[in-house]
Amino acid sequence: MSPYIDLDALxxxxxxxxxxxxxxxxxxxxxxAVLAAARTGPSAHPGGIAIAVVCFGAVLAGAGLGLYVMLxx
Amino acid sequence: xxxxxxxxxxxxxxFTNGFHDTANAMxxxxxxxxxxxxxxxxxxxxxxFVGAFLSLKVAATIATGIVDSGAITLTVVFxxxxxxxxxxxxxxxxxxxxxxxxxxxxxxxxxxxIAAGASAVKGQAIVAKVLVPAVLAPVFAILVATLGTFxxxxxxxxVPERFRARGFRLGQIGSASLVSLAHGTNDAQKTMGVxxxxxxxxxxxxxxxxxxxxxxxxxxxxxALGTYIGGWRVIRxxxxxxxxxxxxxxxxxxxxxxxxxxxxxxxxxxxxxxHVCSGSIMGAGLGKRLAEVRWRVAGxxxxxxxxxxxxxxxxxxxxxKGAALIGGTGGVATVFAVAALLFGAxxxxxxxxxxxxxxxxxxxxxxxxxxxxxxxxx
Numbered sequence: 048m049s050p051y052i053d054l055d056a057l058x059x060x061x062x063x064x065x066x067x068x069x070x071x072x073x074x075x076x077x078x079x080a081v082l083a084a085a086r087t088g089p090s091a092h093p094g095g096i097a098i099a100v101v102c103f104g105a106v107l108a109g110a111g112l113g114l115y116v117m118l119x120x
Numbered sequence: 121x122x123x124x125x126x127x128x129x130x131x132x133x134x135f136t137n138g139f140h141d142t143a144n145a146m147x148x149x150x151x152x153x154x155x156x157x158x159x160x161x162x163x164x165x166x167x168x169f170v171g172a173f174l175s176l177k178v179a180a181t182i183a184t185g186i187v188d189s190g191a192i193t194l195t196v197v198f199x200x201x202x203x204x205x206x207x208x209x210x211x212x213x214x215x216x217x218x219x220x221x222x223x224x225x226x227x228x229x230x231x232x233x234i235a236a237g238a239s240a241v242k243g244q245a246i247v248a249k250v251l252v253p254a255v256l257a258p259v260f261a262i263l264v265a266t267l268g269t270f271x272x273x274x275x276x277x278x279v280p281e282r283f284r285a286r287g288f289r290l291g292q293i294g295s296a297s298l299v300s301l302a303h304g305t306n307d308a309q310k311t312m313g314v315x316x317x318x319x320x321x322x323x324x325x326x327x328x329x330x331x332x333x334x335x336x337x338x339x340x341x342x343x344a345l346g347t348y349i350g351g352w353r354v355i356r357x358x359x360x361x362x363x364x365x366x367x368x369x370x371x372x373x374x375x376x377x378x379x380x381x382x383x384x385x386x387x388x389x390x391x392x393x394x395h396v397c398s399g400s401i402m403g404a405g406l407g408k409r410l411a412e413v414r415w416r417v418a419g420x421x422x423x424x425x426x427x428x429x430x431x432x433x434x435x436x437x438x439x440x441k442g443a444a445l446i447g448g449t450g451g452v453a454t455v456f457a458v459a460a461l462l463f464g465a466x467x468x469x470x471x472x473x474x475x476x477x478x479x480x481x482x483x484x485x486x487x488x489x490x491x492x493x494x495x496x497x498x
Contacts, residue, residue, distance in 0.1 A: 051244065051247050051248050051252060052248065052252050053248070053388070053389060056387040056388055056389045057256065057389065059383070059387045060260065060380065060383045060384050060387050060389050060391075061260055061263075063379065063383035063386075063387070064260055064261075064263075064264045064376070064379050064380040064383050064384075065263070065264055065267065066379075067375075067378075067379035067382070067383065068264035068265070068268055068375055068376035068377075068378070068379030068380055069264050069265075069267040069268035069271060069372075069375075069376065071375060071379070072268040072271065072272055072291075072371065072372050072375040072376070073268065073271035073272065073275060075287075075291050075371070075375075076271065076272040076275040076276050076368075077275050079276055079279060079283065079284065079287040079288070080275050080276050080278070080279050082283070082287075083276075083279040083280060083283040083284075083287075084279075086283070087280060087283075106291075110294070110295075110298055110378070113298065113378065113379070113382035113383075114298070114301070114382075116382065116385075116386040117302060117305060117382050117385055117386065118174055118305070
């Protein structure tokens with residue numbers, strides 16, 4: 048390991064950042080899109096709402112995990 | 121007496137840290153109208169306050185590992201704080217987001233250099249803990265936020281506007297709150313660490329004692345107060361100047377900031393909140409097709425980031441030298457008084473071209489302070 052640069056931490060932060068930062072943001076957007084389709088479609092889609100709930104739940108869980116790892120140090 | 125001056129300087133630094141960094145969490149929410157300006161800073165202030173109390177196991181001593189701990193005297197701590205404080209206020213005047221931790225590290229390094237010589241400063245640690253992360257933080261954040269913004273627009277392209285606006289407004293408030301909380305936890309700790317360091321150097325408490333409760337309460341209060349006062353000049357640059365931001369972009373930017381900050385803090389990479397958040401906002405501009413990033417503004421920010429360390433170091437060194445030349449507590453008090461006068465002058469200059477919660481969202485016409493005629497309440 049180079050004394051000037053912690054490569055190990057580096058790629059972990061990049062991967063975690065991409066998964067949580069871009070990934071969860073996309074999941075939230077997906078939940079929103081599905082919810083909108085279920086609400087505005089011709090008939091009610093209980094399945095759509097369930098998918099939306101799962102999406103938002105995943106985002107909340109991600110935020111919770113983020114808080115947990117920050118505070119558990 | 122000397123200790124009191126150091127504690128007051130530290131709390132003043134903490135205050136500027138708060139009001140400089142309100143923009144990190146709240147600039148996008150204010151720019152998109154997700155939150156009214158006063159509500160946004162109030163929310164951020166409360167979360168900073170709470171955050172400051174949350175993680176108290178080790179009040180991270182910022183200078184440890186960067187300068188030789190034997191070289192740290194009360195005067196060095198004082199001069200370092202003054203260096204950081206000056207840089208924070210100067211960049212605030214110009215409305216440039218800049219890392220408070222880098223300013224503080226710069227100040228302490230400068231003061232140590234002149235007080236104890238080059239051997240007391242660990243060059244390798246500065247490269248590894250300050251310079252490399254400073255380059256990486258915005259790059260990471262730009263990558264994450266660009267991808268996030270791109271995905272958000274791809275996925276919600278067909279969603280009716282009213283759904284989109286409401287959904288992302290909520291998401292934006294949530295993610296901005298997370299950034300505020302993380303800021304309080306990480307940044308208030310730095311000042312707690314500095315005050316604890318001063319108390320130990322003064323033998324008020326032992327080296328193994330924890331941070332006293334009054335220090336935690338005082339730091340939490342001053343960072344929250346600073347956040348609430350709101351660095352409107354910096355908020356305006358980040359929210360309006362760097363790029364024009366819509367609610368989905370604001371959400372992607374804050375989500376990216378929160379993820380990168382929390383991941384960095386977990387894996388022990390000392391990234392600056394300011395660098396991450398500024399990078400995220402740039403990425404949000406890039407990720408939306410045809411959105412423009414004002415590169416001139418971005419360039420000014422990058423220049424300021426390069427100058428942070430040397431400028432704060434010079435000020436820190438000058439403050440130490442000034443105090444040493446006059447000598448004793450009187451020297452420190454004199455330098456403190458001179459600095460207070462200069463800061464007052466800067467506030468006076470700023471109030472001639474004010475940026476407040478009223479005009480923070482005025483259209484960006486290339487200058488920080490909007491022309492008075494274009495001012496509109498929001």
